[in-house]
Ligand SMILES: [Ca+2]
């Protein structure tokens with residue numbers, strides 16, 4: 001059962017599920033997956049073209065005693081934060097990435113998973129999802145909010161301005177985090193933090209208000225997944241979609257069933273179609289559902305003004321969506337852009353669920369590629385207009401060409417998108433990408449983690465990504 005396997009992914013061991021047949025091509029035995037647990041960090045600088053990881057202009061090698069580099073987030077306009085949860089570290093790289101040296105770090109406690117998630121838009125927020133509350137309550141999880149000030153990196157978690165801890169074993173609070181603007185209307189920036197393990201993996205997202213003295217997630221307002229296995233909060237973002245001047249929470253639940261019936265039967269819900277909820281200060285603003293079984297809509301989310309009309313737009317990955325073969329386990333994936341203006345229009349006419357229409361579609365082309373597992377927004381070609389960056393970590397487009405090889409790929413599409421040309425729907429295929437990065441070896445999983453930051457000050461963002469390597 002594919003759905004069951006993927007539903008346990010983020011909270012249980014990712015390594016379990018990706019100890020795939022591809023592994024047997026280069027290693028054997030029970031430790032096969034572990035041999036790919038390292039990661040290197042690489043940067044590709046902006047010119048159009050096709051790249052492989054070895055083309056990277058900056059490179060940090062993973063260290064065998066530290067484990068996998070996992071979370072990436074820009075730090076200001078010229079730095080990159082890298083979370084290494086197995087080593088309980090968050091490291092800052094500025095332009096020094098090119099020299100292989102860091103500009104500082106924050107250390108968590110051994111075994112707490114500090115650095116599994118990081119977000120840096122308004123404050124520095126770091127998740128530590130395997131923090132336990134004594135021996136009987138493992139992985140309740142914790143979220144730290146630091147006053148964002150680069151020179152203070154080098155301190156410990158004791159310098160956090162706010163700390164909130166989960167209360168239920170295996171909730172894994174902090175598996176995903178988002179540093180937002182003001183959501184609740186008091187003028188202070190707020191934080192979203194997901195506990196995807198809550199409710200037997202239904203997932204829960206809490207709002208940590210700026211200035212709050214709450215230390216327990218049980219005391220915070222939040223949103224819950226509909227049923228066990230939805231994984232609400234697997235992806236998070238924030239922007240103002242209803243125009244009230246306050247940020248709204250954008251919450252992906254990639255394994256949610258559609259809320260209403262689909263197809264001619266109308267009663268049957270699409271299983272694992274995925275959903276994205278937009279939640280405002282006073283309640284749900286909109287919910288978008290996938291329209292296909294196992295589409296995994298909401299696997300990745302990002303926001304930005306991608307059509308240039310001044311309103312934030314929503315980019316959503318549906319990394320399980322069937323786009324190549326009719327087989328239900330195709331897992332090719334697609335990514336959907338919903339313009340903010342279009343969402344307001346559709347909301348005004350009462351549309352919701354799988355009837356919400358996108359304004360641009362990006363379609364993957366690789367069976368099991370999981371195109372859209374990660375999505376990001378940034379100006380890669382330096383023309384001042386935001387571009388779309390899409391990761392397909394399961395892709396087998398690299399040197400092996402074998403389905404399941406997971407060499408991985410990243411695609412960059414040049415903006416603007418949709419809406420500017422008379423509102424025509426904007427369809428883009430993989431061949432339309434202006435920049436591609438393809439893994440060169442089995443199981444390199446390019447696109448698994450990605451971020452944009454202008455580390456060399458050129459005005460164009462580098463594409464920053466991890467690769468898995470054998471030690
Ligand atoms: Ca606030």
Ligand SMILES: [Ca+2]
Pocket residue numbers: 239240241242243244245246247248280281
């Ligand atoms: Ca709002």
Ligand SMILES: [Ca+2]
Pocket residue numbers: 304305306307308309310311312313339340341
């Ligand atoms: Ca827009």
Ligand SMILES: [Ca+2]
Pocket residue numbers: 378379380381382383384385386387414415
């Ligand atoms: Ca651009």
